[in-house]
Amino acid sequence: MKRKHSIIFFVIGLALMLVGCSTAEEEATKDQADASEQEASESDDRIIVTTVALVEFMERLDLDLVGVPNTYKELPDRYADAEEVGYAMSPDLETILSLKPTEVMSVTALESDLEEEYGDSDIQTTYLDLESIDGMHQSILDIGERYDREEQAAEIVQEFEDKVSEIEEVVKDKDSPTVLILLGVPGSYLVGTENSYIGDLVKRSGGQNVVTGEDVDYLSSNTEYLYESDPDIILRAAHGMPDEVVEMFNEEFQENDIWKHFDAVQNDRVYDLEETLFGTTGNLAAVEALDELLKMLYPEEE
Numbered sequence: 001m002k003r004k005h006s007i008i009f010f011v012i013g014l015a016l017m018l019v020g021c022s023t024a025e026e027e028a029t030k031d032q033a034d035a036s037e038q039e040a041s042e043s044d045d046r047i048i049v050t051t052v053a054l055v056e057f058m059e060r061l062d063l064d065l066v067g068v069p070n071t072y073k074e075l076p077d078r079y080a081d082a083e084e085v086g087y088a089m090s091p092d093l094e095t096i097l098s099l100k101p102t103e104v105m106s107v108t109a110l111e112s113d114l115e116e117e118y119g120d121s122d123i124q125t126t127y128l129d130l131e132s133i134d135g136m137h138q139s140i141l142d143i144g145e146r147y148d149r150e151e152q153a154a155e156i157v158q159e160f161e162d163k164v165s166e167i168e169e170v171v172k173d174k175d176s177p178t179v180l181i182l183l184g185v186p187g188s189y190l191v192g193t194e195n196s197y198i199g200d201l202v203k204r205s206g207g208q209n210v211v212t213g214e215d216v217d218y219l220s221s222n223t224e225y226l227y228e229s230d231p232d233i234i235l236r237a238a239h240g241m242p243d244e245v246v247e248m249f250n251e252e253f254q255e256n257d258i259w260k261h262f263d264a265v266q267n268d269r270v271y272d273l274e275e276t277l278f279g280t281t282g283n284l285a286a287v288e289a290l291d292e293l294l295k296m297l298y299p300e301e302e
Contacts, residue, residue, distance in 0.1 A: 049105045051088045053283035061149040066099045132200050136282030163287045171206035179207040180231035184245035190218040205293040223258045234264040237273040271296045
């Protein structure tokens, strides 16, 4: 009888062991399948971005690209093999279509100009809001969520928030200087309101824009009106061809007599903003841009 029980227990134990091995093998196979499925899903993403700022975001988020914009700026080495797909405002649709993208990313500032063109070509397009810091951060977080990069996205946002908190502490007991922002393009210039991206940076750096209460980002210039605003500081931002724009600004300030009566000019508080730091839309240089603005707005803090 005891021998019979021993045989029964042995058989039951062997059966349980086999079941356990089978279950372990099934779980291992399932885990391997899940990993392969995730890898395949990631490799199936064929993303194209059409601005330099978006390229930089994607690198920080550790995402591959099949298409990048044409630009005179140096792009990350990671995207050396990506195809150039034209400029942000004039994309090469033929090239874009040939890359069979799963998503093309542009910016909301260009949506009205491009939505018909992209729509007619049946291209899946996402327009990201880089026109303000808050919009930029939300766009980064959205990309992070969509492509399983939440941690990297949150890190980018936190870096900026830490810098803003640091600046707020530095300037909390100081008077806010008034600031006039001029955006130059070859042949003309506009005035940046507090709604513009640079205006947003100025506000977060403790400055007070002389143009408030406007719904738009930029306005046509009126030197008589600007003189009456009497800014403490004038910031000149170059867009497009920066060297030509800086030269244009210099000629304007020398030849238009009204500028010499501005306190900012008399006090030598006119600053040309470096284009790589101060674009017209949000970019990863925002933290460094805040540091530079702090030096301009509060030189005593240097």
